[in-house]
Amino acid sequence: MARLYTVAAYITAYDDAIALNACVTALRFQSYCIQHILIVDNSSQALRLSEENQADDRLLVWHYPKNIGIAGGLALAIQWARQRQYNFLWTFDQDSTPASDCLEHLLAAYVKLATEAYVIGMIAPTAIDARTGQTVKPSLFLGDRFRGFVPVNPTLPYECDAPITSGALVSLRTVAHVEPPDAGLFIDGIDLDYGLRLRQAGFHNLVVPDAAMYHRFGVPFQLEILGRKKVFQLYSPLRYYYICRNHTYLELRHSQGWYRLTCCLRRLKFLLLTVLKILAFDAAPKGQKAIACVTGTYHGFLGRLGKTW
Numbered sequence: 001m002a003r004l005y006t007v008a009a010y011i012t013a014y015d016d017a018i019a020l021n022a023c024v025t026a027l028r029f030q031s032y033c034i035q036h037i038l039i040v041d042n043s044s045q046a047l048r049l050s051e052e053n054q055a056d057d058r059l060l061v062w063h064y065p066k067n068i069g070i071a072g073g074l075a076l077a078i079q080w081a082r083q084r085q086y087n088f089l090w091t092f093d094q095d096s097t098p099a100s101d102c103l104e105h106l107l108a109a110y111v112k113l114a115t116e117a118y119v120i121g122m123i124a125p126t127a128i129d130a131r132t133g134q135t136v137k138p139s140l141f142l143g144d145r146f147r148g149f150v151p152v153n154p155t156l157p158y159e160c161d162a163p164i165t166s167g168a169l170v171s172l173r174t175v176a177h178v179e180p181p182d183a184g185l186f187i188d189g190i191d192l193d194y195g196l197r198l199r200q201a202g203f204h205n206l207v208v209p210d211a212a213m214y215h216r217f218g219v220p221f222q223l224e225i226l227g228r229k230k231v232f233q234l235y236s237p238l239r240y241y242y243i244c245r246n247h248t249y250l251e252l253r254h255s256q257g258w259y260r261l262t263c264c265l266r267r268l269k270f271l272l273l274t275v276l277k278i279l280a281f282d283a284a285p286k287g288q289k290a291i292a293c294v295t296g297t298y299h300g301f302l303g304r305l306g307k308t309w
Contacts, residue, residue: 090103160207
């Protein structure tokens with residue numbers, strides 16, 4: 001494919017040099033060349049890159065030992081890329097490794113589908129759980145909740161409200177029309193909020209099946225229920241807190257009318273089921289994890305954001 005567009009990549013890094021180096025290496029060897037790779041390292045001590053990665057003059061590392069989170073780093077990266085007049089910013093968590101032709105497939109789909117009347121906000125790869133091999137479902141907002149869905153035709157690019165942020169190729173022509181990612185969300189739900197706000201502003205978000213990316217989420221726990229295998233993701237207390245807080249806040253914020261009541265009931269149901277899952281299947285400290293879920297849900301109802309756990 002002709003080199004039509006300029007692309008910068010961005011990675012949020014935190015306390016995992018192995019994962020960071022794997023992500024950087026995957027970006028360096030894309031079949032479509034990336035101009036720069038910006039890393040925001042939120043670790044208290046700067047992570048060490050391999051000699052091969054350090055030698056790549058496309059890398060730029062910003063160290064924020066106080067930890068500005070995924071949302072804060074992403075907002076800075078969007079501003080940086082826009083000032084340098086890139087066409088796209090390709091956004092990543094350190095836990096992701098795209099296939100070598102991932103960017104090429106994303107841009108090929110963009111060239112084929114984008115028009116003046118059909119303006120694309122984000123175009124994302126198919127995210128695959130690196131531990132379980134399961135395809136991660138993108139989200140639609142259904143009045144009072146975000147819900148993953150399976151497309152009618154999984155072989156063709158399809159629309160969603162919010163692909164996961166990691167691996168999403170953000171068209172920088174859209175950022176003047178939408179507020180940057182909310183830094184108050186810190187580390188979770190950024191994709192749901194930013195993707196939905198792009199859709200509400202009239203842009204289209206797409207997932208491209210031919211573009212593959214592997215991503216690590218929590219710690220998977222597989223259970224067979226009535227003959228069907230079910231995979232649960234288990235997390236740290238900190239991550240449980242932000243998941244419960246941010247999803248409660250975002251779903252309530254975007255719900256309107258009677259949907260606000262059903263949203264509250266659904267969030268309480270989710271809280272109950274999550275606490276039961278923790279008590280039944282999760283590792284210690286079970287009590288701390290359960291308290292994190294309760295506290296996070298409460299803070300979500302209050303709209304209390306920021307780095308609060």
